[in-house]
Amino acid sequence: MQIKPKFGVDQLLFGMKQTDVKSIYGNPNKQFKDEDQNVIYVYNQQKMRLTFYEDEDFRLGYIIASDPELTLFNNTILGRKATEVQKELEQHSFKTWEKEDFDLAENHFNEDHWLILQSEYDQIVKVEIGAIIKNQDEFDWKFGAK
Template identity: 60%
Template structure:
């Protein structure tokens, strides 16, 4: 499960529609609509959550994974010390937000979140990039 900053995760590319995702992974194990009317797919085997944005013609815009084999720039991430991983990555600007026992470490230039608990990374979130014109840079055409 390769996390590819600015592009997507695994075979998923930002900008895909629901039919393209279903062609790759089959029907989701769970599907629901969030408060913003986005459609969310959950795939248990891949340990992945996929968001299709309602205001972007239901294009894939956000991915969350907790897959233990997830890699970022060739490095396994989950279960590792967050400080160690952040030092290894070429991304040097991080914002940190605390939520009870978890922390989000956000790198805006790659729209990447490393979520940690007790100092270890427990999940990776990645979103489609928004350019200077306030438009999404879709990777799937």
């Protein structure tokens, strides 16, 4: 399952509607609304959590994935040290990273690509990727873009 920075994961593109996603993966294993009334889809087999933003007409805007087959620029991600992956990503314009500690977990965030590598026990366990904001308040939706 390929991570495509600024675009999405696998066949999913930022800006898709719920019906578009269902046409690819079928009905989610779990569906709920978060505190902001965004719709969340959970797909167990793909190990993905998808967020459809309420204030953006329920477009897909955020993906959390933990499938062991995740790749980024043809390299596997999970189970590796974040520092190693960050070093590889330098050649793909991932220059700056912010690090946050949360008890056991560490988040390594690259704002230019809205990518988070979450690690525990010094190994990446989860990847979060979000749609990019191209203006001050407008998302760069990839689905349906010309």
